[in-house]
Amino acid sequence: MNDNNLKADMLQAMRRLAKSVTIISTSNGTERFAMAATAVDSLSTEPPSLLICVNKTASPHAALEAGADFCVNILGLEQQDLAHLCSGAIKGEARFGRGNWLTSAEGIPYLGDAQSAILCRQDGQFSYGTHTVFIGRILQIHTSATITPLVYLDGHYTTTAAPAPSLAAAG
Ligand SMILES: Cc1cc2nc3c(=O)[nH]c(=O)nc-3n(C[C@H](O)[C@H](O)[C@H](O)COP(=O)(O)O)c2cc1C
Helix, strand or coil: CCHHHHHHHHHHHHCCCCEECEEEEEECCCCEEEEEECCEEEEEECCEEEEEEEECCCCCHHHHHCCCCEEEEECEHHHHHHHHHHHHHCCHHHHHCCCCEEECCCCCEEECCCCEEEEEEEEEEEEECCEEEEEEEEEEEEECCCCCEEEEECCEEEECCCCCCCHHHHC
């Protein structure tokens, strides 16, 4: 199988991988950056850490590559408009025109009403192909009471908070 076929097959496979939608936010000290991202995962609880994968062409990349700390803001269903704003619809500081954006004591921009805002000190980076993987050592977390995540699946936004039917009920 050639690389083009593999790439197409991978994209088809990824359509089946449901991911919560986040906005990665960061600052270089003078400018703020925000980018919708699903390539985000927990890394370890010892120490509490996570990882993000950022395209080298994306606007926050230079600040992150220079070592900026960042926040992973897990979005709620009602924040679909923010995901849209932060995935290319508008650029730069204008992305902060909507949403309850705050700044942490460390100077990291975060979304005050995210499902969860996970503030991280950058603790490593690894270049791979078109992307860089950044490791975040978790500093502080703000979490909302409800769980209504915005989910990206099969190329569109959806949500899920309902448990799967029990095996017993399914017979
Ligand atoms: C649902 C969704 C998930 C995305 N996930 C990622 C991601 O994990 N990493 C990434 O680099 N770009 C991701 N993107 C693309 C960036 O949001 C988008 O390319 C970027 O904001 C545009 O670049 P700019 O910031 O330079 O305008 C995603 C876009 C969408 C709509």
